[in-house]
Amino acid sequence: MTSIPRGTRILMRGNEAVAQAAIDAGCRAFFGYPITPQNQVPDYFARHMPEVGGVFLQAESEVAAINMVYGAAAAGTRVMTASSSPGISLKQEGISYLAQSELPCVVLNIMRGGSGLGNIAPAQADYFQSVKGGGHGDYRTLVLAPWSVQELYNLTREAFDIADRYRNPVLILGDALLGQMMEPITIPEEVVDPARLPRKTWATDGAKDRPRNIINSLYIEEPQLEKVNLRIDARYEEAARKEVRVAEEHLEGARLAVVAYGTAARVAVTAIEEARSGGMRVGLLRPIALYPFPSDEIASLADRVDAILVAELSLGQLVEDVRLVVAGRCPVHLLGRSGGVVITPADMVEALRGLAGEDRG
């Protein structure tokens, strides 16, 4: 067990909370390569993995790191990598291989301004990359989008269980603000002992006295590859039934709804409270899982409100999925900022006032 105080409130940086959560979830291997704004993640693992007998390794590149994740996951270890937007792009080939080989792992993306090298400020412009696959092929990553340091801890911890359950990479999607900021957090007393986790009967961890296991993503015969793909796809269907997560604030009786995740949702809460104090009936629906997408929840919301405002730190990504499930039930508007510029509560109040006025007119 690491030396962090447990069961009592402390202040922690988002990036540190993720790394502590992984160790507490029984993760015993981390492979990464430095990039701002997630550098405190490898830093924390480097200091604290040795306390639990785990492996920290700074690879020679992001590509090398994700392939080391492949190896450790194949051997049955709970394993993680972390990076920020450009580095996550480099890992996409490896993530595709992990998904096709039915290997569980956790990948953290502390998003920064893009595209390209961009900058180191907070952004949410990797939404499409995260929920639509990112790499090549028919796979998906399961995507969780925390909005606080406590939730970074809780969801990272849970991500390892989800990854094992669906034998698939799980992506934690944060941004430069969530990774760098400090908030009060309570680290629970109980931790996962990796030795007590259910045995992964498919792992390549030594075949003495049992038939050998093979971890592979190459299937030359077309029907055989399709069979594997359908098996994996069935797990995504199961995830779509079981892993949708949303949170709601003030939606009861609301005429307007904001749909936002992560940092944009934090801004939305401030804006909504201000708008409500001015008499506006507005609430928030916050997807906590971005894949599977809360399609039914948003469709049903669209039946109850006059309009939806999608707030995102990108220029129209989340809004596409919202419009797809709203399917014309109500107008869907976008408030998007880009390049590391964060929506202010004032921006959002103004956008909501505009919508409320439109509604009256």
Place this chain on the structure above:
Amino acid sequence: MTRRGAGDFLSPHPVVAFIGPFGTGKTEIAISYSLASLAAGRETCLVDLDVVTPYFRVGDYREALAREGLQVIAAPGALASFENPALPPEIGEAIEQREMHTVLDVGGDVRGAQLLGAYAHQIASGQYDLLMAVNPFRPDPSGHGLAEQRRLIEELTGLRLTGLVANPHLGSLTERSHIESGWQQVSAAAESLGLRVAFFAAAEELAGGVPEVGVPVLLMGLRVRLPWEAGTGRAEGK
């Protein structure tokens, strides 16, 4: 901004440097301390020596502080977002101006101390205070205890630590009980290190909860805000 003897937490020396792990409140302390020094009629200059993590730094508030008359020296423009030491030459000049009070916000824990070490000969040629901010509710992610941090800071800077600043808080959830128990821990740590507590720092809105601690109290109007926190002075996130 202060009570129980306004200004008595101000260092009599030309240079004061605040150091300590990320999250102990150095930047808030350095800003409020500098404004208090200015308000006490002393020519004051605040220096951003935090180049290790380019977030939540003095330089982010440079324009707002300049409007209040406080001179801030920080890496210019786009260089501010770099993680390598892009430091303006004005820093050395400010340290050597003995008639001015120069306040250094040294970020990046002991790695920041290495940077401060680059100015050590200039600082040590006059009198100075090197104060470590301590928040018992913020575990040092490096796992170093205070004694080890002190040893590293002194070894890397070649300067002596001259005191602690007690800043016990839990962010937005800070209650009177945290301030009280935190103070007990900081004063005990100071005693075991053989250091004084130079002053106690607390957010202005918690003024009523600050117990009689027997050291000067700096009340801070908090500047380092997240974009969604009300009263943000930043129109846009960086």
